Amino acid sequence: MRATFEEIFSEIEAPRIERTKRHKLLDILGVAILSVIAGAQSFGEIEDFGNVHFNWFKNHFELNHGIPSHDTFERLFSRLDPNSFQKAWLDWLSNLKSLLPESVIAVDGKTLRGSHQRSKGLKGLHVVSAWSCENELSLGQIKVNSKSNEIIAIPELLEQIAIKEAIITIDAMGCQRNIAEKIISLSGDYVLTVKANQGTLEEALTDTIEKVMNQPENTRLYYTAVDNIECSHGRIESRECTVLPAMYQPLLSKKWKNIASLIK
Numbered sequence: 001m002r003a004t005f006e007e008i009f010s011e012i013e014a015p016r017i018e019r020t021k022r023h024k025l026l027d028i029l030g031v032a033i034l035s036v037i038a039g040a041q042s043f044g045e046i047e048d049f050g051n052v053h054f055n056w057f058k059n060h061f062e063l064n065h066g067i068p069s070h071d072t073f074e075r076l077f078s079r080l081d082p083n084s085f086q087k088a089w090l091d092w093l094s095n096l097k098s099l100l101p102e103s104v105i106a107v108d109g110k111t112l113r114g115s116h117q118r119s120k121g122l123k124g125l126h127v128v129s130a131w132s133c134e135n136e137l138s139l140g141q142i143k144v145n146s147k148s149n150e151i152i153a154i155p156e157l158l159e160q161i162a163i164k165e166a167i168i169t170i171d172a173m174g175c176q177r178n179i180a181e182k183i184i185s186l187s188g189d190y191v192l193t194v195k196a197n198q199g200t201l202e203e204a205l206t207d208t209i210e211k212v213m214n215q216p217e218n219t220r221l222y223y224t225a226v227d228n229i230e231c232s233h234g235r236i237e238s239r240e241c242t243v244l245p246a247m248y249q250p251l252l253s254k255k256w257k258n259i260a261s262l263i264k
Contacts, residue, residue: 005030008091015079023068027061028076031068033089037137043070043077090140094162104133105163105188107170109150128153130161150174155182163188172197177256184257191263208248209264221245 006026014025034057035049050057050067057063109128128150129141139161144153150173158168158179164187170179172195183190194202212220222244229237244262246252252259 003091003095005092008095009088012084012088013081015076015081022065023072024062025076027063028068028073030061031057031063032073032077043073046070046073086140090160093137093139104167104169105139105161106131106133107154107157107168107174109144109153109171109173128157130157151176151179154179158182158186158188165189167191175201180259181257189258204249204252205262205264209242209244209262212244212248213242 009026009029012025012029014021031050032046035046038049040046040049047067047070054063054067057067107128107130109126112125112127126144127141128144130139131137132139140157142153142157142160144150154170154174155178159182163183167189168183169191170193172193175192175194175198180190180192194205196202212222222242224240224242227239227241229239231237242264246259246261249262252262
């Protein structure tokens with residue numbers, strides 16, 4: 001049975017003193033989450049969005065004392081346990097999976113801008129995140145100590161999100177056989193980038209594609225698409241994509257689970 005918003009987020013422990021409460025925890029979380037989904041980017045904008053759409057929110061939450069102030073939102077989220085909130089958020093998204101058709105999930109690591117403090121010797125906060133391209137929605141993220149630790153963090157992140165029948169795209173850092181196997185085990189598919197950090201693999205793919213494209217047309221099997229895109233300042237950018245079936249590299253089929261194509 002699918003859990004409701006109230007059932008999922010009620011499991012979060014409220015970090016507040018009982019006698020000072022004017023708003024229910026679910027009211028604050030509900031208004032904040034839906035406001036951010038709608039585009040709010042600060043606590044002040046969350047309050048403004050809530051007031052503008054108060055009648056709608058009142059039909060779904062109690063809000064006996066109106067929309068909480070921006071200070072209330074800020075105080076709550078500064079004290080909220082981030083792990084508990086992320087778990088509830090991911091559980092709720094999983095419940096919505098059937099309502100949000102998924103096709104491509106982009107997994108990427110990045111260092112958050114402005115998160116470092118050089119004067120205190122603190123490095124920037126590096127996270128691995130999963131982005132729903134179809135729904136333009138962040139599905140989850142995990143903090144990592146360094147870029148190299150993305151290899152460890154990516155499988156953990158994939159465990160937390162629903163990727164069934166979705167295509168997972170990852171840059172060269174995530175081009176690892178164990179990550180491909182994890183995606184397949186969770187009923188997803190993968191597109192992994194091969195660069196110089198996988199030197200032997202990159203060389204093998206490059207040689208294979210060149211050899212196939214140099215074969216007589218009646219003996220080779222591949223597909224090429226060319227797309228011309230008009231960019232800014234009158235510039236036209238031409239993109240060419242060539243796809244070969246994985247049968248041209250039989251050894252890869254033994255090492256990379258469910259590999260289907262080689263793409264240039």
